Amino acid sequence: MVSGRHKSRTLRRVAKKTPGGRNVTHYEERKPAAARCAGCGTTLKGVPRERPFRMQTMPKSRKRPERPYGGVLCHACLKKKIVAEARR
C-alpha cells in the first residue's frame, strides 16, 4: 500500500529495477511540457523535456538545434521567414 502522500498524482511514478533485482517505484517530479514553435505551435524536435537542473548541466548544443532560431521556430517556419525577408 502506498503511503498517503504518494496517493496524489502530483508526482509521476517511475518504475526502477534496483541493483539487487527488486522492482521499486520512484516518485519524481513531472517533466515540463514539450517546447513548441512560436510560429505554428507544433512540438519542436531536438529540444529535450527535462527539469531545470538537468537542462543546466547539459551543453547548449544538446538543448536545441544549431540552426538560427533553433529551439524557437520549427524548420518550416524558419524557411518561410528567410524567404519572406529575401523577397522584401
Next chain:
Amino acid sequence: MIEVGRLVIKTAGRSAGKVGVIVEVVDDTRIVVDGCLKRKSYSIRHFDALKDTVKLAKGASHAAVVKALEGHGITVPITNPKKAGERPKRVRKAKGKPAPKQKKEAALKKEGTVRPVEAVKDAPAAKPAAPAATTDAKPAMLAAPKKE
C-alpha cells in the same frame, strides 16, 4: 532560375540565412555553392533563389566568388582555421612540498626525540608563563557566574 552565377540563400540547417553563389550545377537536384557558406555540393531543396545574378565562369575559384559578391555589397567572412598553438603544460605548485617537512619537525619536537638539550632549556621558560595565566583566569571565570 538555377544557373551558374545565381545568388541563393540557404533556408535549412546550421548555415540557414547565409548567401552564396551557384558555381556549378551538378544535376537537377544538386548544386555547388560558394560564398558566405562552405564551398561544396548541396541539395537544391535547401536553397531559395534570389533575383540577383553575378557574372561567373563555371567552377570559378573562391577568390573570384569573393570579388563578385563584393560588387553586390556582400562581404564573405574569412574562415581560415587558426593553427593550434602549443598546449600549456601543467606546472606543479611548489607550495605543497615544504608543508610536510614542517609537520615532521613539529611532530618530532613534540615527541622530544630531537635536541633534548634545547627542549629542556625551553621548557622552564615556557612553563611558568602559561600556568600563571591560566590560574589567574580560572578563578575569575568560576567566580563570576556564582556571584550573579
